[in-house]
Amino acid sequence: MKKYFYILILSAISISAYGQEENNMRNFDPTFVHTVFFWLNNPDNATDRTKFETSLKKFLDTSLYTNTNFIGKPPAATRDVVDGSFTYSLVVSFESAEAQQKYQVEKAHLLFIEESKDLWSKVIVYDSMGIQQ
Numbered sequence: 840m841k842k843y844f845y846i847l848i849l850s851a852i853s854i855s856a857y858g859q860e861e862n863n864m865r866n867f868d869p870t871f872v873h874t875v876f877f878w879l880n881n882p883d884n885a886t887d888r889t890k891f892e893t894s895l896k897k898f899l900d901t902s903l904y905t906n907t908n909f910i911g912k913p914p915a916a917t918r919d920v921v922d923g924s925f926t927y928s929l930v931v932s933f934e935s936a937e938a939q940q941k942y943q944v945e946k947a948h949l950l951f952i953e954e955s956k957d958l959w960s961k962v963i964v965y966d967s968m969g970i971q972q
């Protein structure tokens with residue numbers, strides 16, 4: 840299972856430039872990676888999707904602690920090992936575990952949760968730290 844998680848992370852990183860604004864793109868920091876998958880209550884509702892995306896982008900634009908970020912949607916799955924059941928994914932990197940802890944309680948993050956929590960039915964988070972080379 841770990842192998843597939845790493846493949847997912849590497850895939851997200853490799854396509855992170857697609858659909859992202861250039862001014863938000865910085866060199867990927869592998870020190871601490873926070874990966875979040877969201878399942879919206881009404882994934883086919885355009886209003887809900889717009890509200891979620893707007894709130895998420897506003898949050899990421901104002902976060903004091905994120906180094907890099909990627910917002911994604913599942914592509915059409917071509918293999919059985921690909922889980923495309925989520926509505927959105929978010930991959931965020933931090934310079935340290937301490938920065939990630941500060942992010943958890945920062946005003947921008949808490950506002951995003953308050954604005955969007957009624958839109959999702961499920962959230963799964965995977966945190967990982969880079970291995971020493």
